[in-house]
Amino acid sequence: MIKWEVKSESYILNARNHIKSEFLKLLEINNHSFTANALEGKSILLSNSFIKKLFYLYDDNFLKGQLEKFIGDKMKFSLSKRMTSSGGKSIFSKSVQGYSYEIRISLPVLNNFYLTNSEKRVSGLVVLDHIEALMIIMEHEICHVIEFYNYGQSNCKAYRFKKISIEIFNHKGVYHEIPSEKSLNKKNKSTNISVGDKVKFTFKDKIYEGFVSNITKRATVMVLDSKGQYKDKEGNRYGKWYVPLSNLHK
Template structure:
């Protein structure tokens, strides 16, 4: 059966996902819920992908598809929990020339327990960062399948949503994991647009929070600054640790 025609019932999906979790954890000895992603390696992600390939996809990517895969963990991804990179010219390539990369955000996994709220991924409730990772990987696998069959992929489209539901039981294409902005607001009372002060080279500066990732991007009025607002005010940009504001 072709991958785009696969369909599993809810019980089968849960049992298969539990089997993957058990098999993967047997070989992933550095599990720590508080710093989960810091111990992940690309080999761990590769193992997880091919477990899914074996149990859900009948070893399609191992035995049938001729393309190749890379895996990586990113400390810079603060909007997407995962991303699948595919050659833009995939339509003109032979399968053996195609190389995918599945990249997972360390930020969202390590931030998992920083807020006391329910965490949903792909419309399914999770209880730890490992469950979140499994669902993120499933989402990215659906992107890969779409790229292989249709040379393009978008999780906003019904085709993707149907694929993700039929194979993995996903009810949404998005996640509700704690963001840096949510953590900063709840833990430190900081949000975009707030006026803040910080010390730079022993000098106290005042500015406005423009963006919050791992650090805050603060815009400080400066007649020699490289940034200008619609009123003509000039600013310099500073990246400031949140606990220094």
């Protein structure tokens, strides 16, 4: 039986800060890219091994190593490019070889973090960046794993799961509020942004102006830049930006 202590808010916040710091150190030491910015068209690069390391950082700081002790090598980790609505998924399997567990993390949800500048919440908690989003998603999945191990089933909509998530992590909900590209495209059909339009957008408190050269999931905006890679017939140089439609203004 995996047991836990009810954690105070100050303990939880301090532990999260410590885990985030240690996780960033791991990424830096291994030269692993975990940057994402929709404006620059970059995607998150992550691996199963780093999901595993984050899991055991939580195990050490919140559960005194019980997950490693009781589950050990029966715990697997994976990343999904197909999961577009759920931030994570926990899988509990039974076979003749015994039990196995898997935590699967959604790359699309993490990549969508910067599609808008609006406040984001995961499990009812405000998250400031995609790393914090990953961390709270991991906390939610750890609660599933605990419930699977202790009771053989798990349901995040039920009272027992919510009690576990509140006592260990002080979660305020069970869903994430990170917009998907699909939902934003539906929302932005009324923006009347078209190819050729002159537009403005803000990045790091600076306003940029340019014109829309293409629209797919994001708008491609060409911005005058003397050091830009792209050159028109008049010799003007441009930098290319990939911007969510919701961030553009005429």
